[in-house]
Amino acid sequence: MNPVWVGVDVGKEHHWACVLDAEGRRLLSRRVANDEADLMALLGEVTGLGADRVQWAVDLTTVEAALLLTVLWDHGQSVYYLPGKAVSRAAAGYRSEGKTDAKDARVIADQARMRRDLAELRPTDDLVVELRMLTTRRADLVADRTRALNRLRQHLTAICPALERAANPTGQRAWVVLLSRYQRPKAIRRAGVTRLTGVLTGLGVRDRTAAAVARAAVGAAKAQTARLPGEDIAADLVAGLAKEVMDLDGRITELDSAIETRFRRHRQAVVITSLPGMGFRLGAEFLAAVGDLGLFTSPDQLAAYAGLAPVPHDSGKRTGRLHKATRYHRGLRRALFMAALTAIRCCPTSRAYYDKKPGEGKRPVQALMALAGRRVNVLWALLRDNREYHASPPITAQAA
Known part of the structure; x- marks a missing residue:
């Protein structure tokens, strides 16, 4: 096995790419213009190293990285995502106090080399991009x-x-x-x-x-x-x-x-809007935030991405304490929160669940968040099975 890891510090006009081998030795480090010709030249240099496996990692997935990601996906490359905040925190453990694009690119590559929990990026549907x-x-x-x-x-x-x-x-x-x-x-x-x-x-x-x-x-x-x-x-x-x-x-x-118009063309638009409180506008915001649901292997992962899953805050003998997440997708959380807020006005099941929470010591906002988290499980199951929501579960032939 002769794998290499390529970390790319994404910029608007230029990127910085750093290539590391399995031992963490630097094989290449240079600035790359954000145009197709230079990106193709970088891809040729990396593949010319003779590695049997190449793994790319980026710190941004915004429009600045669109051309880079498209070039890599078009040539069958695997790309992973390391959030910018994670790069900043990890950089404190590397030599030198200064911050440079070259250092950030090396940190991204080294983190991709050592970590196994990075999310793999996939080509985004044009409809979702729109x-x-x-x-x-x-x-x-x-x-x-x-x-x-x-x-x-x-x-x-x-x-x-x-x-x-x-x-x-x-x-x-x-x-x-x-x-x-x-x-x-x-x-x-x-x-x-x-x-x-x-x-x-x-x-x-x-x-x-x-x-x-x-x-x-x-x-x-x-x-x-x-x-x-x-x-x-x-x-x-x-x-x-x-x-x-x-x-x-x-x-x-x-x-x-x-x-x-564009949301209605999505293959799961009917499934999403079948959930009470989820109209076309919130459904579009949900798709824009999530992109490919296949990236989430469970509803818990989706809830954590939306900041609806509590985070443990244990230390020593102090266990069982939870606090609100600080790292989550703001747009996704807003869409799910607003859908839950609408649902308590039009869905008796959601209203009953919401009314039960004050008796458990929840404040109104906490009760809404709990309802939003509950609805994530339902929405994830609907999208997984590609079926519409019904207030009463369908009666199967066995049950009948």
């Missing part, structure tokens, strides 16, 4: 919308605090539409309820909602006759931010349509 990009972009737009709404409320307070208290731009689109046209208390009082209602209905707001928002806006505007300093500038800023929120709403809606 969902990952779309869900990430949607999260960015939602964050932009939240920031715009916070700034809008701040500037609206500088115009009329009563109007800011009455407004609900976060939960009602009608308020955003109104504030894109009217911001000053004087203008709102002059327009009156009837005219404001007509403007809102003309812009697509339902009659009942338009009338309620118009009455609330006029009532708040009548509570203040004083003109605050900087009102004109603040009004322009509020109008601009309201239009920005409306534009973001439209872009988020377009993304939702693209996400749903």
Whole structure:
């Protein structure tokens, strides 16, 4: 046997590759440009060493490593993943206090040589890659919308605090539409309820909602006759931010349509959405986070990846203590948590399990986490068997 291990410290413009033999001796260490020609040259150098087995390891799986991984997979190479945090911790046990790409690459290669618990990476389905990009972009737009709404409320307070208290731009689109046209208390009082209602209905707001928002806006505007300093500038800023929120709403809606279209094309989309609380959006986030379910040999591994499995914290005679995990996939945990939160409203079985937890000393968030962890077992079994969820187990011929 003549195996070698290749550690690659992934970068945006360049990578650094280090090759070690079975004794940990360095056979090659150099910078590699993040382009196909240089990566092919590196692959040729490694295979030219005459090793009968080559194992690659990387510290990132993001877009910076996409070309590298594609080249390696296209040529039948085995690639393993060592998280960046694990590299940083392991580097403390190697000589020199400094941090360089060359040192990190050697640490990655050496850890891959010694460890047997690294997860092997597999080529990702194009559909999953697309969902990952779309869900990430949607999260960015939602964050932009939240920031715009916070700034809008701040500037609206500088115009009329009563109007800011009455407004609900976060939960009602009608308020955003109104504030894109009217911001000053004087203008709102002059327009009156009837005219404001007509403007809102003309812009697509339902009659009942338009009338309620118009009455609330006029009532708040009548509570203040004083003109605050900087009102004109603040009004322009509020109008601009309201239009920005409306534009973001439209872009988020377009993304939702693209996400749903691609998610429905996945072979297990029906299985995932059959679980109560798991709609197309959360299902897409689940697929984007998990990728290939075959990487998880048990539901416990999936729960640990989502941070839903408690971690032991024993020391000496102190045993049996558990604490919350700190290393997990945030996106996967969010998707499973939100699905559980929805399930307690629409699924009697989930609600009964959730209601039982306070009697066991669990706080509401802990009860939700316990429910999410329980549902991981169900979802994993459904995906493994490729069957849809049913509230009551099917009656078999033997049971009948």
